[in-house]
Amino acid sequence: MVKGMRKKILVKEEYCIGCRLCEIYCVTAHSQSKNLIRVFRYELGELAPAVIVEEREYTTFAVQCRHCEEASCVRACITGAMHRDSSTGAVYVDRDKCVGCWMCIMVCPYGVIKRGTGSNKVASKCDLCLDRELPACVENCPNEALVLTEVNE
Amino acid sequence: MRYLIIGTGPAGIAAAEKIRGLDEENEILMLTSEEIAGYSKPLITYFLGRKVNEDRMFYRPPWYFEERNISVMTSTKVIEVNPAKKLVITESGEAINYDRLLIATGGLPIVPEIEGLNPSEMEGVFTFTQWKDSKDVAKYITDNDVTEAVVLGGGLIGLKTTEALLELGLKVSIVELSDRILSNTFDKKASMIVTSALQKRGCNVYTNDTIVQVKGKKKITKVVLKSGREIKTKLLIIAIGVKPNVGFLKESGVRVNRGVVVNEHMETNITDIFAAGDCAEFYDPRLGKSSTIAIWPVAFSEGEVAGYNMAGERVSYQGGIPMNSVEIAGVATISVGNTSAEVENVEILEYESDKRSVYKKLVIKDGKLVGAVFVGDIDRAGIYTGLILQKVDVSSFKDDLMRDDFGLVYLPKEYRKKLMEGELKVWLE
Ligand SMILES: Cc1cc2nc3c(=O)[nH]c(=O)nc-3n(C[C@H](O)[C@H](O)[C@H](O)COP(=O)(O)OP(=O)(O)OC[C@H]3O[C@@H](n4cnc5c(N)ncnc54)[C@H](O)[C@@H]3O)c2cc1C
Ligand code: SF4
Ligand code: SF4
Numbered sequence: 027m028v029k030g031m032r033k034k035i036l037v038k039e040e041y042c043i044g045c046r047l048c049e050i051y052c053v054t055a056h057s058q059s060k061n062l063i064r065v066f067r068y069e070l071g072e073l074a075p076a077v078i079v080e081e082r083e084y085t086t087f088a089v090q091c092r093h094c095e096e097a098s099c100v101r102a103c104i105t106g107a108m109h110r111d112s113s114t115g116a117v118y119v120d121r122d123k124c125v126g127c128w129m130c131i132m133v134c135p136y137g138v139i140k141r142g143t144g145s146n147k148v149a150s151k152c153d154l155c156l157d158r159e160l161p162a163c164v165e166n167c168p169n170e171a172l173v174l175t176e177v178n179e
Numbered sequence: 180m181r182y183l184i185i186g187t188g189p190a191g192i193a194a195a196e197k198i199r200g201l202d203e204e205n206e207i208l209m210l211t212s213e214e215i216a217g218y219s220k221p222l223i224t225y226f227l228g229r230k231v232n233e234d235r236m237f238y239r240p241p242w243y244f245e246e247r248n249i250s251v252m253t254s255t256k257v258i259e260v261n262p263a264k265k266l267v268i269t270e271s272g273e274a275i276n277y278d279r280l281l282i283a284t285g286g287l288p289i290v291p292e293i294e295g296l297n298p299s300e301m302e303g304v305f306t307f308t309q310w311k312d313s314k315d316v317a318k319y320i321t322d323n324d325v326t327e328a329v330v331l332g333g334g335l336i337g338l339k340t341t342e343a344l345l346e347l348g349l350k351v352s353i354v355e356l357s358d359r360i361l362s363n364t365f366d367k368k369a370s371m372i373v374t375s376a377l378q379k380r381g382c383n384v385y386t387n388d389t390i391v392q393v394k395g396k397k398k399i400t401k402v403v404l405k406s407g408r409e410i411k412t413k414l415l416i417i418a419i420g421v422k423p424n425v426g427f428l429k430e431s432g433v434r435v436n437r438g439v440v441v442n443e444h445m446e447t448n449i450t451d452i453f454a455a456g457d458c459a460e461f462y463d464p465r466l467g468k469s470s471t472i473a474i475w476p477v478a479f480s481e482g483e484v485a486g487y488n489m490a491g492e493r494v495s496y497q498g499g500i501p502m503n504s505v506e507i508a509g510v511a512t513i514s515v516g517n518t519s520a521e522v523e524n525v526e527i528l529e530y531e532s533d534k535r536s537v538y539k540k541l542v543i544k545d546g547k548l549v550g551a552v553f554v555g556d557i558d559r560a561g562i563y564t565g566l567i568l569q570k571v572d573v574s575s576f577k578d579d580l581m582r583d584d585f586g587l588v589y590l591p592k593e594y595r596k597k598l599m600e601g602e603l604k605v606w607l608e
Contacts, residue, residue: 037599080588089587089599098561101193101483102476104221106238123235125225131557132504132513133476135565135598137586141511141558 031176032115033154035164037087042079042171044086048163049075052090055155055162074140076152077163077172088163088172090152091138093117099130099139108149116154124148180205182489183267183275185257186283187216189475190456190482192239194281197486199247207249208275210267212256213309217241220285221339221475223313228343236310257284260431262449279451279489282428282439283482286421286457286473291331296393303399304415307340319414326350328414329402331390333360337418338373338507344416345380345508352383352410354402356419359386364503364514368531369552372538376508390415421473423458436460438471443495445485453489455481463498472499502564504557510536513560516550516567517542525549530581539581546574559586565598566590
């Protein structure tokens with residue numbers, strides 16, 4: 027278990043309006059160009075957002091990796107690619123190690139790991155945008171349905 | 180004080196990690212009979228298929244152990260455990276004492292009796308459970324210009340090995356005793372889809388059959404099947420399964436049934452001796468049953484539980500279920516829990532699309548999901564695994580389970596809330 031402060035994105039179901047801006051900004055933040063329009067025109071097919079917007083009648087919310095304290099994906103990973111970073115407490119995929127065996131997809135109870143395709147056949151999921159001040163999805167949610175907090179463990 | 184761990188697989192490593200997390204001071208010593216510690220066993224087929232090189236084989240690289248002050252002794256095989264004196268004896272005659280001992284020795288490949296076969300004498304016959312096996316097979320293939328191979332056993336290891344051999348351009352024949360491949364975890368339909376994908380890649384699949392005779396003098400040249408068919412081959416891989424590796428405990432007084440019998444704290448019948456992983460047989464008091472499930476996530480979780488308890492924190496194992504994720508001949512598959520329709524009083528939900536080459540099946544018993552199979556489309560499979568492990572009553576949203584867009588939004592609000600906030604503890608408590 028990691029002790030200390032850890033960042034977490036809270037999902038506020040009651041505020042989500044299902045606009046899917048989080049998905050678009052997530053893809054953009056992880057794209058080559060980092061340019062919304064370019065991403066929309068040329069890169070969207072290859073990139074999958076790490077945040078998933080779910081919708082059913084009047085309920086809608088966005089969900090991404092929970093960076094679980096007892097992460098099932100880390101337990102199941104046969105290569106060690108899926109690991110918890112000891113300094114940030116977040117769960118990351120080491121893309122060089124991952125072999126695309128999808129053991130992690132089999133066990134993640136949130137269903138938030140995606141399969142990369144083609145030459146990019148590695149697991150992909152939310153990295154909390156730790157190179158930015160705020161995760162792209164949180165920053166661009168117009169209704170504060172995604173909120174960043176820090177938890178102490 | 181010394182924590183001694185026999186085995187550097189996921190069970191041993193998980194235990195060492197948990198112990199170190201709770202106890203920074205005392206010595207942790209890990210032993211392995213193999214020449215290399217910290218590599219990942221499931222990667223040996225990727226290594227053979229040249230998808231993973233030497234560097235990427237390491238699940239935990241050597242510096243990882245150093246950094247955590249965990250000592251490792253390689254090529255050190257334990258042949259005896261003496262609980263009265265609290266020590267283990269190695270093959271070279273060395274005695275190593277312990278205060279708390281973890282047995283995490285994994286499994287040994289099962290080799291059947293076959294006429295004409297003496298695996299230690301005949302060249303070209305291999306089992307496939309260690310990195311060394313992978314290196315030996317790779318060398319044998321090159322040295323002998325092997326172009327075709329026979330794989331005995333259509334289970335997980337057999338199929339993953341087949342995949343690697345196909346990758347190397349070999350012509351492969353699989354021989355499987357039961358009526359279908361992956362019979363432990365797949366239903367008939369899923370087996371059929373994967374079988375035909377294999378056949379399209381030029382692989383022969385012989386089910387309801389086995390090898391009754393092996394021919395060849397120094398090197399294997401041919402196998403004879405029960406059905407009478409003869410297959411010429413220079414390479415035979417035996418992959419019919421593994422059994423708990425517990426022979427060295429015979430005189431120890433540690434209770435062994437099929438595997439080392441452990442309770443929910445991974446304790447054996449002897450104080451200060453724990454066991455976890457493929458060598459352990461977990462007795463589940465709530466089910467009144469014991470089982471050995473030889474898969475990675477189970478080994479890792481059991482190792483964690485052992486580690487916690489060895490370091491003095493009481494943690495209970497919640498029990499595991501069989502599950503697997505394998506991609507065969509380009510088809511991604513995941514199977515979890517009990518997936519055969521042969522189980523009694525179950526309700527089956529199925530989805531099939533020939534166009535998308537997708538097959539999905541869910542098995543429901545007493546209102547709860549007990550099994551799931553996904554072929555071709557495995558996205559979000561873990562949500563179902565979560566429902567199975569958490570034993571959630573799915574009656575109220577059963578009709579939504581097979582929807583294309585099934586997700587957390589279809590779960591009962593209470594369960595979803597618990598998921599979103601509480602970070603469910605799926606494996607341990
Ligand atoms: C080819 C292959 C592919 C696999 N693919 C998958 C997969 O995709 N998914 C999955 O879930 N599972 C897979 N498995 C199964 C998985 O690897 C095992 O369940 C897991 O490794 C068990 O972990 P363990 O720690 O119990 O034992 P092991 O990993 O078997 O480790 C046992 C350790 O004990 C040591 N040891 C044994 N005897 C002695 C002794 N007498 N003295 C000292 N040391 C000893 C060994 O050297 C080794 O270090 C695969 C297995 C194989 C062989
Ligand atoms: S991928 Fe899934 S299991 Fe892993 S940390 Fe994220 S939410 Fe948890
Ligand atoms: S797909 Fe990659 S990250 Fe996921 S379990 Fe396999 S190796 Fe680990």
